[in-house]
Amino acid sequence: MNNYQQRGFFANVDWVTILLYLALCVIGWFNIHAAVYDENNPSLIDSSTQYGKQFIFIITGLVIGTVILLLESRFLSSLAPAMYVVTVLLLMVVLVAGHKVGGNQAWIDMGGGFRLQPSEFAKFATCLLLARYLSGTNVKVTDPVSFLIAGGIIFLPMLLIKLQPDDGSTLVFCSLIFVLYREGLSPYFLIVGGLLVTLFITSLIFNSWYVVIAIAIVATLIVLSIKRNRPLVFKIIIGAIISMAFVFAVKPLYNKGLKDHQRKRIDVVLGLTQDKKHVGYNQNQSKIAIGSGGLWGKGYLQGTQTKYAFVPEQSTDFIFCTIGEEWGFAGSVVVMGLYLFLLLRIILIAERQRAPFSRIYGYGVASIIFCHVLINIAMAIGLMPVIGIPLPFISYGGSSLWSFTILLFILLKLDSNRMGIIYA
């Protein structure tokens, strides 16, 4: 059974995933170079520049990945609670003694110009603990107590991150609902979640009364088509009434529950305000940069919008601008294709695990990467309000790159050991 292990540590590693990982890292590095390119100082490796630093981060990331592959799988599983506790503690420390960058108190100074972002590490720590908990015997998501505990595991770091306040990372934790769904959570959670988002957006754009009338019409049509099933009719009617109440609650919630800058960002995306100078500036410039790329792009280092600093945060949250501008739609397709390939590969890996722990963890990895990609790119092309969140493996930054590396390589480690039995 353990023939594989005898052939070496890397024999069972999923090389396809590693290649995808490396491809994304290299694409990231080149585009960071382009984003901060200085015509007067064109060297590629210079530790004082962002691309120089990112090079170091990538190398370090590979070292971290290798170390993880050398670890014992059992070790990872048993260490999960400890890691979770440490991260939660760090998240608390950061709230008290953190370093502020761009309004978010999310960083811990490590000295030497390097800073650590505990929220990045909270992602895999939470995934690990969630996997550990849900893979336990007699734990079923459909059971309310288990559901609440699982929810609590997700909610605690989420709350601490929200207090920083880092909206992007907070949202990322929501994506773990996919994990719960895969493990048996009622699809109603997804449906209701999707419905609420739709209602929220439509209520903001249209007059509440129109939305209410629309709900009434849709509900009536559904009821008429399935009138034989009485309990379902009843459910739909109740649902419609709750939806209508929600519609009327949206505006007050929106006006009171959100902060001014958040509201403005949403208004810009929904086209409720035309503000290209201030709140909408970043997004508008980002759209211009990406949109001006055309089919084939302007070529490497030829992107004027990014080179001349029209797009802010262009090496981190808006790194996709450089890709879109210099590599065009072709480049966009390649990058999006790589991500989709990676996500599907992760699902495939997750599903081939014998151990529920590994599978659950795999879905956590996929959900988190998906959520990052979706929010980051949707934001860059004006489909979502501006939310600061890095593009996995591509955006500049050590914390982000390392945390994604750890997240992914833990899965690879678990996968390489999939034929073994995990003792939880």
Add this chain to the structure above:
Amino acid sequence: MNSFFERRYVVAGIFIAFILVLLGRLFYIQVVDDRYVAYASQNVVRKMIQYPARGPILDRNGKVMVQNEPVYDIMVIPKQVTAFDTVEFCKLLSIDRAGYDKRMIKARKYSPYRASVFEKQLTAELYAAFQERLSEFPGFFPQQRPVRTYPDSAAAQFLGYIGEVTDPMIKKSGGYYSPGDYVGITGVERSYEPVLRGQRGVENWMVDSRNVRKGSYANGAFDTSAVAGERLVSSLDMNIQKFGEALMRNKVGSIVAIEPSTGEILCFVSSPTYDPNLLVGKERGNNAAKLYKDPYKPFFTRPVQALYPPGSSFKPLDALIAMQEGMINPQSVYVCPGYYTSGNRRIKCFHGEVHGPVNLTQAIAHSCNGYFDMVFEKLVNKYGARNIDTGYGAWRQNVMKFGLGTRLDLDLPSEGRGLLPKATFYDKLYKKGGWRSSTVISLGIGQGEMLATPLQLANIEAVIANRGYFYKPHLIKSIGDKQVIKHEYTVRNYVGVDSAYFKPAIDGMQQVVDQGTAYGSKIPGIIMCGKTGTAEVKNKNDNSVFVAFAPRDNPKIAIAVVVENSGQGATWAAPIASFIVEKYLTGKISKRSSGIYPEYYMNANLLPPPVLSAADKRQLKLDSLKKTQADSVNKLKLKAASNNKPTDSPRVNKATAMLPKRKDNE
């Protein structure tokens, strides 16, 4: 594997769906919607217009009439301004603190990162002082800008002026001009605007998000360099132009001199005039306002816009046309009893002089009204007295060939066409068939409804000097280094009178100067042929008119001089014309047998009382109502103004203003 194995497809499906949505949106903004490409170049590319130097204008001898001189604007980039000694700064620019703040706010409003004008057009002294201490004022720098300068301060109405474009001009130009551009507003500056302005260049700059220049776009592939405006050589002779302006000082009127063999205008005086340099620089606005208020209207281009009755200067035309039409011959005699009877009208000769029997030459020499009324009546009654419409129409057509009542297409804006009414005009006035030759008889001696510009008068002399044709008068001799001459200026325009008929008329005109009305203006050694005119003006002094050309053979100059409301043609216009002619032909003024000399005419003040516009009068009234105490003072002032006629008022009938009169016949 567990019971929810199928859900992997749902999750994968959701991932795929969202990624496809993102790709769809990316496809839309990157490939379908090309607005973003345009936005991107708007972001990055700045079209910097390169202004060409405006073309200079030279006189016919190559002397500069107008050229460009650098002035300095002080520019500021607000973001680069750091603390400095504002008191000292304001002192250097001679502005106050409030003015400083106002300018800075304006500049910051325009852009904190881009340069905008802080102070326009520093004088050389201010600039020198500022330049020395420039380093003390970070964020400020001087920018050179060319302005027009006029070394001789002359020929203002001819040159015209430039000014900022108006909104209608911008619209009309189809995007060529943008606000703040300077264009020719009047004069040659306007009529030759497309040539003078040159060709603009464009530099495409790449700028970053702070508008800092980062390099040139596409390595300058789309850049064009500015091409300087063409140099114009004008036909004017600056020597006689300045001399003419001096002679016309404190007089209202104009001088137009034409070179008959080319149509080139040698002298183009409109008086009163102004110093064109007043309309350049910081004080431009104030000066322009003052000039606009001037009751003598210095912006009025009298040589082409003022309309005068030609008076007796028209008479040679009658004779020429009548000879061509075969109505008279040079020997035809009219016995002048001192008047002419037409129908029941009696038109007297000047001062009731009796000329006795006169032939054509004598009639011109003595300016016999009777003779020319007779000629005119013959012409218009050629087809019978009842068919005056036809006869008059034919006469009018013949006169128009000389350029009267029609525009000569001078290369200057707003040329007047004069007045030469159609027969239908009289039909309307007197009903059809209700008028006879006697009704319009004054036209025969250049009075009545006939009005001409000084340019038209001078052009008629050019026709006579050429014995039957003229070149279109023009102010610009040639364009550019290649000395391009417009084709239309090289074509002879014949007036339909055979050259043979000119001799008797020219004989008469020579006698006018040799022994006739203008004998006082005879130039030693030069045969000048001329004709005085004293055109009556309602309720005012007569206009003094003199037209001439010289020398008689191979004429070099044809001239018309009008001095408004000053008296007889011989008194003022003829001497002035003779000085111009002599100065042009010989370059100096010789001692005249009549003893006249130019300085006398230069110093004479013949300004008529200012004509106050209705608005001015209202203002005066308002003022007087406001200040009742000052009322009497105001009245006194008004009175003084109306009495402010030239102290030197020798408006007596003299052959020249300086000399006792010999003959009264004009």
